[in-house]
Amino acid sequence: MRRLALSFMLAALAAGPAAAEQDLLLGADMSSPAMTRAEMSRADVEALIKGADGKPVDLHDKSLSGLDLSGLNLRGANLRTARLNKANLRGSDLSGANLEQAWFIKADLSGAKLAGAKMFGITARNADLSGADLSRSMPIGDFKGANMAGATLVDLKGGADIRNQSMGLMRAVFVSVNLSGANLKGADLGRSRLEYANLTDADLTDVVLMGSDLSGANLTGATVNGADFKNVDVSGARLIDLKGQQEAKDWAERVNADRAVTQASD
Template sequence: MGSLLRLAGLLFFCLFSPGLQAAELTAAEVRAALAHATAGQGADLSGKSLAGLDLQNLDFSKANLSGADLSGANLSNADLRGANLVSANLTDAKLVRVKLNFAWIMRANFTRADLSGAILETLVVSQGMETRSEEAAIFAGAKLAGARIMARFSLDDMRGADLSGIMASADMRNQSMGLIRADFSQANLEAAHFDNAFLAYAKFHFAKLQKADFRGADLSHADFTGAYLIGADFTGAKLAGTKFDGAVLTDAKGLRQ
């Protein structure tokens, strides 16, 4: 069943990603580059297309992947701790975003990785329809400021992550197959930063959001049902239609009583 799901996912990716750039390196060449990285400094794979490669279980810790294309790559169990995945500015000043569209990230470790300005859309986060705790990725202390996000982070460890200014609002003009939105349900987002983020219609069911920072964020129609929001700060946030059914709001700031 798992192999069929993987095949279906890859087929969907190929059919609906016409702009996919072919990988510039083979998986073997990537492994060689990682193996020959200088001690204390990760491999330099900046600006490379690694699209569609099987990169499971590889050690990308501290690697430079700025401006890289990882669309459709299988990063399951990959170690990306401290990796540089920021958007690259080329000599012609063109902004090149790191792409993780349709990437497989089950059990991947992005602890303290820098994904500022990256694109994380339609990530593959489970073998089946539901996310399981043993498949959750880790983004503890990661920086995703300004990233473009439309994916599921259910059950992920995102403690202290910087998600300030992320663009994660649902596009209500394109919802013919049901509401497609960013989903942080049951994720551990304690002390995470969402200040000035765009999170309209985002889902935070039963998420752990103690001391989370939502100052100035657009939370229109976001759903915090059952979320733990002790000490969270909503000062200046847009809260039109926002749901807090069953949420724990002890000492939360910026909410009109």
């Protein structure tokens, strides 16, 4: 079941916006024990960490949903294909961890350290990543509805890899994500999905947005100097009180610029 669900997930992400939106979780039984229960306790995980003697712990493909793993040192841990839905990872250190194809639906990752983490194919819908550090991470997955308010996403690598045609449309999905006040300096979000994202007061300095979808997003008060807006869909986007707009790249190359909101309503 898990392999089938993962294959559907990756196929949907590669198929394009419509398919990804409709079929991302197709084939996954979200009510099954594999998705909702834990096969280990916090004590078991702590014992593994202690036994690893400073080396990265291996928790790949484990069912850890609902566990309280807050504050644990999971640096470099192998959590590939693991299920951590509704798990509490508040303040945990997951720097450099392998989170590829893992499940974090409604998980609490607030204040967690995720710098350099691998997230290809991750599903983290409605997860709480507020104040988390995702610098230099590779979140090519689904974060729809997540809370990333105040998060650090410096040099994040979320852009689609068009060099590989079979995976050329794999992208970061930040639909309806709260990125208010987030630091995205130097992030690559090329061809990403950011529809209805909240980017108020976010720092988008030197961010690559080329080809991304910002329709309906709120960028009020955001800093955009050096950000690349070539072929960015801004239909219905709120582009109000932007800082550094004159220094933004390819500002005239925005798509549906006439449909953007550029003045606050009375």
